[in-house]
Amino acid sequence: MTETKTVMTNAAWRAEGARRFGTDDIMQWKFRCVSCGTESSPADFEKVNADPRRAPHECIGRHLKPVMHIDGNSKPCNWTAGGMFRLSSVVEIEGIEGKPTLAFPFADYIGGEPA
Template sequence: MAEHLVMQHADWLAEGERRFGSDAMRWRFVCPSCGHVASVQDWRNAGAPSGAVAFSCVGRYTGADHSNTFKHAGGPCNYTSGGLFVINRLFVMTADGKETPVFEFAEVESAGEGARA
C-alpha cells in the first residue's frame, strides 16, 4: 500500500478554513479516483448525506457511472473511500484515534471565486 498522510481532525478543519474561509460550504475537495473538484455545496445540491462529503465522489449522487472511476479523467465518477480499493492519500484522525480516509483539499486556485470569501 502506498504511504498515506494523517492529519488530526482539528488540523484538517483549520486547513480547510485557511484555504477557503469559514464558510465550509465553499470548501473544495479533489476525488482521488477521477480528479473531479467539488465543493461541500455541490454534495448538498446533489442530495448526498453529510458523511459523503470528501469521502465519496459527488458523481455517486448525480448519476455518474463507473466509466471515469480510477481514470483521473476529470469525472465525476462513482468512487467511494469505503469500497474495496481505498486510494486516498489523506486520512483524518478523530479524537478516538480512528483514521478515516478523506479526499484532499483542492488547490485554492481551483476554488475560483469561492476562495477566501
C-alpha cells in the first residue's frame, strides 16, 4: 500500500484556511482529528485552558481528562499528527527555515459554512 501525503507551503496552507473558513483568523479555523474525526479550533483549545497553537496538531481529547476510553472508539481521543503512527491524511506544511510541520486536515468548511 502506497502512502500519500499532502505537502503544502505555509502560504498555501494559510490561504486555503482563509478560503475555507472565510477569515484569516486561525483561531476560528477547525481541524479534523485523523483518528476519531473530532473537529476543534484553536478557540476551542483556549476554552479548555490548552495552548491554542496545538489545535492543528493534536486532538482536543489530549487536553480533556480523562482521555482513556474503554471501547477504544470514542471521541475525542488523544491522537497527535506527529505521533509514532502517522496516517496518510496528515498534512505536511513546509515550515520556516525548512523545518516541516505536521497538521491535521482542515474540517470540511467552505466560505465559513459547513460543507
